Amino acid sequence: MTLSVFVDGAAGTTGLEIRQRLASRKEFSLVVLSDENRKDLAARQDALNASDVAILCLPDDAAREAVAMIDNQTTRVIDASTAHRVADGWTYGFPELIGQDTVANAKRVSNPGCYPTGFLALLTPLLRANLLPASWPYSVHAISGYSGGGNALIDRFESDHSIAWRGYGLALGHKHVPEMQQYSGLDHAPNFAPAVVDAHRGMVVEIPVPVGAIEGAADAKALHTVLSDFYADAPLVQVADFGDAPPSELLLRKDARPWDGLSLHVFGDAHNVRLIARLDNLGKGASGAAVQSLNLMAGLPEQTGLTPSA
Numbered sequence: 122m123t124l125s126v127f128v129d130g131a132a133g134t135t136g137l138e139i140r141q142r143l144a145s146r147k148e149f150s151l152v153v154l155s156d157e158n159r160k161d162l163a164a165r166q167d168a169l170n171a172s173d174v175a176i177l178c179l180p181d182d183a184a185r186e187a188v189a190m191i192d193n194q195t196t197r198v199i200d201a202s203t204a205h206r207v208a209d210g211w212t213y214g215f216p217e218l219i220g221q222d223t224v225a226n227a228k229r230v231s232n233p234g235c236y237p238t239g240f241l242a243l244l245t246p247l248l249r250a251n252l253l254p255a256s257w258p259y260s261v262h263a264i265s266g267y268s269g270g271g272n273a274l275i276d277r278f279e280s281d282h283s284i285a286w287r288g289y290g291l292a293l294g295h296k297h298v299p300e301m302q303q304y305s306g307l308d309h310a311p312n313f314a315p316a317v318v319d320a321h322r323g324m325v326v327e328i329p330v331p332v333g334a335i336e337g338a339a340d341a342k343a344l345h346t347v348l349s350d351f352y353a354d355a356p357l358v359q360v361a362d363f364g365d366a367p368p369s370e371l372l373l374r375k376d377a378r379p380w381d382g383l384s385l386h387v388f389g390d391a392h393n394v395r396l397i398a399r400l401d402n403l404g405k406g407a408s409g410a411a412v413q414s415l416n417l418m419a420g421l422p423e424q425t426g427l428t429p430s431a
C-alpha cells in the first residue's frame with residue numbers, strides 16, 4: 122500500500138531535504154502545495170486531512186496551527202518544529218532512545234532538535250547505566266552549519282562572508298534545553314552554549330565531563346564500552362573506536378555531503394572526558410530523522426531510503 126505524505130512547509134530548508142529523500146520512494150506518494158497555495162489555510166487543511174502522514178516543516182506557530190486543523194482520526198503527524206517536543210500526547214521521534222515500536226505505533230511524533238540529537242545520544246545511555254550521575258550540572262558546547270537557522274540564516278551567512286563564528290543563546294534558555302533535560306532525565310537544565318560557523322551544513326556537539334571530580338562517575342573507557350554496546354544494533358549510529366591514541370583532530374568540512382548518520386566519540390581518561398557527537402543538522406538532525414520515523418510508521422526498516430554515510 123502506498124502512503125500519501127503531505128509535506129507542509131515543503132519550500133523551506135527542512136521540507137526540501139525531505140522531498141529529496143522521498144522523491145524516489147515508491148512506498149510513499151508525496152503531496153506538496155503549489156507556491157501559490159502553500160500558505161493558503163483551506164488548501165493546507167484539505168491536504169492535511171487527506172494525507173496518511175503529514176510532515177510539518179514549519180515555524181512553531183504554523184505547526185500548532187496545522188495540528189489544530191486536523192479534524193479526522195487517521196492522519197498521523199511528524200512535526201519537525203519545536204512546538205510539541207515536550208508536549209503531552211506526543212512521542213519523541215528518537216527510535217534509538219525511545220524504542221522503534223513506540224515510534225512505529227505513534228500517531229503524533231515530534232522530531233528531535235538537531236542539537237539535542239547529539240546531546241541525548243551521548244548522555245542518555247550513560248545516565249541510564251548509572252555511569253554518570255543525573256545530578257551533575259552538565260554543560261554542552263555545540264556548533265552548527267548555518268542551514269540550521271533555516272532560510273533566514275542561510276541568506277545572512279551567504280550575503281555576509283565576514284562572519285566566521287556566531288555565538289548565540291547568550292541569554293540562556295535556548296529552545297532546545299527543555300527536551301535535552303526531559304529525555305536525558307537530568308536533575309538540572311544543562312548549560313548550553315551553541316554557535317554557528319561558516320559552513321552550510323554539519324554539526325558537532327560536545328559534553329566535557331570532569332569524571333575524576335564526580336563521585337561515582339566512570340572513566341572514559343567504561344563510558345565508551347557502554348555507548349558501543351548500546352548502539353551495537355542501531356544502523357544510523359556509529360560509535361568510533363576507543364583507540365590507544367586518539368586522532369589528532371576531528372574536522373567539519375564545508376563541502377560535507379548530506380548524511381543521515383550520527384557518529385559518537387569518547388576521548389579522555391579517568392580524570393577528564395570529552396563526549397563528542399557529529400551529525401548533519403539537516404540529516405539526523407532534521408530531515409533524515411523525520412524519514413527514519415516515517416519509515417517506522419510505515420512498517421519499514423528505519424534506515425530505508427536514507428542518504429549514505431559521509
Ligand SMILES: NC(=O)C1=CN([C@@H]2O[C@H](COP(=O)(O)OP(=O)(O)OC[C@H]3O[C@@H](n4cnc5c(N)ncnc54)[C@H](OP(=O)(O)O)[C@@H]3O)[C@@H](O)[C@H]2O)C=CC1
Pocket residue numbers: 129130131132133134135136159160161177178179180181183201202203233234235268269270271272273402403406407
Ligand atoms: N534547518 C534545520 O537544520 C532544522 C530545522 N528544524 C525545524 O524545522 C522547521 C522548519 O525549519 P526550516 O526548514 O529550517 O525553516 P525555513 O525558514 O527554511 O522554512 C520554513 C518554511 O515554512 C514556510 N512557512 C512559514 N509560515 C508558514 C505558514 N503559516 N504556512 C505554510 N508555510 C509556512 C516558510 O515560507 P516563507 O519562507 O515563505 O515564509 C518556509 O518555506 C522549524 O520549526 C525549524 O525549527 C528542525 C531541525 C533542524
Ligand SMILES: CC(=O)N[C@@H](CCC(=O)OP(=O)(O)O)C(=O)O
Pocket residue numbers: 201202203233234235236265266267268269270271274296297315316317406
Ligand atoms: C543554527 C540554528 O539557528 N539552529 C537552530 C536550531 C535548529 C533546530 O534544530 O531547530 P528546531 O529546534 O526547530 O528543530 C537554533 O538554534 O534555533
